[in-house]
Amino acid sequence: QAATSPVDTLTNEMHRHGSASGASQLAADQIQEAQDLCHAFGDSACKTLKKLFTLAKNNSHLRRIAELAGKYRRLAQSLQQSKPVEGTDDVVGVTLGSDVSRLTVGELGNLSFPALRLDTLRRVVEGEAHVREYQSVAQENRGPIMLLVDESGSMDGEPIQNAKAMAMALVWLAGHQNRWCCLVGWSSRGQVRTVTLPPGEDHQDAVIDWCSQMFSGGTDPPVSIIPQLFQDVGAPEGKTDVIWLTDGHCSIPSNEVEAFNEFRRDHSVRSFCLGIGCHPGGFEEICDEIHTVDNLSVDSQEVESILSI
Numbered sequence: 001q002a003a004t005s006p007v008d009t010l011t012n013e014m015h016r017h018g019s020a021s022g023a024s025q026l027a028a029d030q031i032q033e034a035q036d037l038c039h040a041f042g043d044s045a046c047k048t049l050k051k052l053f054t055l056a057k058n059n060s061h062l063r064r065i066a067e068l069a070g071k072y073r074r075l076a077q078s079l080q081q082s083k084p085v086e087g088t089d090d091v092v093g094v095t096l097g098s099d100v101s102r103l104t105v106g107e108l109g110n111l112s113f114p115a116l117r118l119d120t121l122r123r124v125v126e127g128e129a130h131v132r133e134y135q136s137v138a139q140e141n142r143g144p145i146m147l148l149v150d151e152s153g154s155m156d157g158e159p160i161q162n163a164k165a166m167a168m169a170l171v172w173l174a175g176h177q178n179r180w181c182c183l184v185g186w187s188s189r190g191q192v193r194t195v196t197l198p199p200g201e202d203h204q205d206a207v208i209d210w211c212s213q214m215f216s217g218g219t220d221p222p223v224s225i226i227p228q229l230f231q232d233v234g235a236p237e238g239k240t241d242v243i244w245l246t247d248g249h250c251s252i253p254s255n256e257v258e259a260f261n262e263f264r265r266d267h268s269v270r271s272f273c274l275g276i277g278c279h280p281g282g283f284e285e286i287c288d289e290i291h292t293v294d295n296l297s298v299d300s301q302e303v304e305s306i307l308s309i
Helices: 010-041 043-057 060-081 105-111 114-125 158-176 204-212 223-233 254-266 301-307
Strands: 091-097 129-134 142-150 181-186 192-197 239-246 269-276 289-293
Touching (some): 105 114, 105 129, 114 129, 142 158, 142 223, 158 204, 158 239, 158 301, 192 204, 192 223, 223 254, 254 269, 269 301, 289 301
Parallel strands (some): 142 181, 142 239, 239 269, 269 289
16 A cells, blocks of 8 residues: 555665565565475475475474474484595596585685685585585495484374475485485374385375374384384395384283394394383383484484484
C-alpha cells in the first residue's frame, strides 16, 4: 500500500524499507532451511528441492531433523579431517573441499591477491575450493555401518529428532569412507523398519521416509535379525560398526545373545550402545562399549566418539 501511494512521504518511504527488509529476511530464512535440507539428505536433494522443501514446510519433525543434521554433519566432517591417515604422502588428484591444510598451490596463490581473496575464502567455506586428494597406502577393509535407533514412545520429541539427525551424519560418514550403511528403526517385537544405502547411489527418498516415521511402541531390540540383515545388505566383509541408540532397558533372550556374539566374532563387528537419559540395561552382553548421556546432543563427547569411527 505504501508503494502505490501517490504521496511520497517519509512515512511511506519507511514503510517501503520495512517491507523490503522483512521480505529479504523471510527469503534468507527459507534459503537457510533449503540449505539445511540439502546438507541433511544429500546433495541430490537439490535436484528435487521444491518437493523436499514443501514437504519439510508441512512437517515440523522433519524440518527439525534437517536443522540438527547440519550440526552433526559438520562435527563428523571436522572429526574425520583431524584423524591421522596412514599413507597420506600418496596424492592421487585434486578434488573440491574446505580443508585449508590441503589447498592447492593455485588456491594459496589466490589468497595473496586482494581481488581474489574474498571469492577464494567463500569457496573454502562452501567446500568448493581446490584441495589435494590423498589415498592411504595401507587400505583397511571396512564393512557397513549399521545404526539401530530406538523408536519407542519415550523417544518422541528431541531425543528421536537428535537420533535421526545423528543418523544423517553417519550416512554422510559412510559415503565419505565408501562404506555401505544400514538404518534400522525399531520398537516393540516385530516393529522393524530398515533402509539399506549402498555407497554412491541416490537414496534421498528412502532416507526422508525413514526419518519421517516412528513406531512409538515398546523397547524390544531386534538382535536376532542383525546377522541376516548383514547378509541382506550385501556389503563386503570388513570391520563393521553396529551402533545402538536407546533410552530404555530391555531383556534379550540368551539364545539371541549367543547368536549375535558369534556373529560379532565371525565378522569383525564392533558393537556400541549409547543410552539416552539412563544406563541401557540389557545391552551389556552384546556391546563392546556402552556410553550414557543425559541428553543426546551434538555437544556430547560420546557423540564425538561415535562420529570419529
